Amino acid sequence: MSDKPISSITIVGGGSSGWMTAMYLQKLYNQSGGDVKITLIESQDIGTIGVGEATVHTIRFFFAAMGLDEAELLRETNATLKSGIMFRNWMKPKVGNTHEYFHPFEQQRPLGPIDNASTWVHSPEAELSYADATSISAELIKHQRCPKAPNSPPYQGVVPYGYHLDATLMGRYLRKKACEAGVIHVESIVTDVNTDGESITSVTTPKGEFSSDIFIDCTGFKGLLIEKLRSDNWQSFEKELPCNKAVAIQRKYPQDMPPKSYTVATALSNGWVWEIDLSNRQGTGYVYDGNRLTKEQAEAELRAHLGDELEILRTVHLDMRIGCRKAFWVGNCIAIGLSGGFIEPLESTGLHIVNVGARLLATHLSSANPPQAVRDSYNRTLNGVYEDLRQFIILHYCLTDRDDTEFWREAAKTAKYAKGLQDRIDIWKHKTCEYMDLAGSFNTIFTDENYRFVLYGMDHVPAITLPTTREALTATLARLKAQQQQALDASMSHEAFLAKLAK
Structure with missing residues (x-):
């Protein structure tokens, strides 16, 4: 242990996680007037995954804290606004209609003598869904409205909102x-990680060797690095969240399809x-259980779901590692981003976990060698954060009544893992x-309000x-x-x- 001040930090790997961390540490x-040397090493030969294109609403606070101009950020990343997620087909159809429910970001204060949820449960207008009865965002998306008013300040809106953005462009923008x-x-590319016990002394690249206090x-x-x-x-x-692969397809819009201000998550086989x-x-993609489908079967099912009316720009297959570091x-x-762990992207928490991991350094990384x-x-x-998110994602699956495939029959049993x-x-x-x-949990974003939207939606x-x-x-x-x-x-x-933004 030493109280020696930090003089240098080296980040290996770019993309959104690397450059978000670099920006945060540079500002921190x-x-x-500090003088900590922040270096990021990345290779253009190793592309980012670049398909996780949705965020939760709290990422706005990170971008605002970094001093980024919101309009510029949105233009540079081809972004749209996100009010929440529309879930479809996660339960059996009702009277021939596909099951669906909406999960918004907002938190609503009670507007009567009892809370809004209890009011809805007792409601004489039971035909309204919970979101339709209580959520502002649910009403906005019905009318193709977005969370912004004409005079909304940067990073503020009528209701909380996140973004849909191009992850590759996002990495480039943050790098700039x-x-x-x-x-x-x-x-450059790191060719060797040099260690002394459980510490890294330097990393070797074709452009030289880089030593640092912290990596x-x-x-x-x-x-x-962390594996070394x-x-x-x-x-x-993967026992409780077995979707370990994805096939992603980028496609053009038809002329009459304006971009939606919400994500859609449709359950398949x-x-x-x-x-x-x-x-x-x-951007579309099928997140699936690779133990039950081949890549070819998954792509065929995705294409059948999407139909053939839109021009496909790119198709990519991904292997995902579901879990986290001990x-x-x-x-x-310190491992941040996918190096540290990954929860399947059902609630768009990837950048949120990067944000949490980086910002925890403000209170923990106080010297070159903390105790x-x-x-x-x-x-x-961080283990608590992952556990909290894992439980919330399991909730989406374990409430299902679908029994049409073995995947869904097993999904209904997964509550036992949390x-x-x-x-x-x-x-x-x-x-x-x-x-x-x-x-008392390590909740960082999903509260009882979020749980209610999922519970009642299911x-x-x-x-x-x-x-x-x-x-x-x-x-x-x-x-x-x-x-x-x-x-x-x-x-x-x-x-x-979006038209105003583009001007």
């Missing part, structure tokens, strides 16, 4: 901004398909899901009786409807927002 250590801020960019591993699934220090350091989530609209094209920080090396207790704290926190989840689900049959049910509605009147319920629902209409009147169409 050097914006107030990071280098402008003072990050040193070395374009950040952003090399993707291969974890080039500790190989037996992985915990798999052995996984699900994402549909993400950028300003210039649509220790993200070993010696003087092991600090590393343990960092590892414990400690206490089945007990909570059983309790939520008789009470609303509330904050205290999840308190027809897991509690049987409760509360002392209230029909008049009180109707009045609360009317206030919710008025709130939706007010937001609708204030908002722009998504098409108009």
Whole structure:
């Protein structure tokens, strides 16, 4: 252990994770006159995965903190706005209609004597879905509106929102901004990682050897640096989340299809398909169980789902490693992004975890060689974050009543893999899901409100009786409807927002 100040940090690997981390560390250590040398080594021969093109809403706060101009960011990455996710076909059809529900980002305060969820459960207008009855975002997307008003300041809107963006362009944009801020960019490939016990002394490249106090591993699934220090350091989530492969297709829009301001996640035979609209094209992909489908079968099923009316620009197959490190920080090396772990992209949490991993360094990386207790704290926190996200993703699967394939029959049993989840689900049959049910976890983004949208969207509605009147319920629902209409009147169409952005 040493209290020696940090003088240098080397990041290996670019893409969104590497350049987000580089920007954050440059601002953290050097914006107030510090002198920490931040170097990022990446090879143009090793492309980024570049298909995870949706975010959660909190990524706005990272971009704002980095001082990025939102309009420029959106233009440079062909981005659109994201109000939430529309889930389709995750349960059996009802009266011949495909099951669907909407999960927005917003958090709604109660507008009556009892909470909005209990109001909806008791509602005399039970034909309205939970999102339709309580969510502003759900109302906006029905009318092709977006979360922005004409006068919304940067990073603010009528409701919280995330982005759909081109991940490859995102990496390039962040690289430009990071280098402008003072990050040193070395374009080369790492040929060797030199170690002394569980510490990295240097990395070797054709352009020379690079020593550093701290090394950040952003090399993707291969974890080039962290694997060299500790190989037996992985915990798999593939029993409970078996979708370990994906086939992604980029395609053109037809002339009459404006980009949607929400993601679509449609369940197929052995996984699900994402549909993400950028300003210039649509990104789609089938996340599936590679133990049940071959690459050829998965691509055929995806193409059949999409139809053949749109021109395909690119098709790529991906292998994914589902799980996370036992220790993200070993010696003087910290794994961030895919090097640290990956939860399937159902709720678009990839950049969120990068954000969390990088920002935790502000409180943990206080010297060139912090004590092991600090590393343990960092590892414990990130493990908790992954566990929290793992549970929330499992929730989407375990509530299904689909039994048409073995994949879905097994998915219905996965609650057992998240400690206490089945007990909570059983309790939520008789009470609303509330904050205290999840308190004490490592929750970083998904709260009881998010759980309710999934639970009630998947027809897991509690049987409760509360002392209230029909008049009180109707009045609360009317206030919710008025709130939706007010937001609708204030908002722009998504098409108009994108047109304004392009000027």
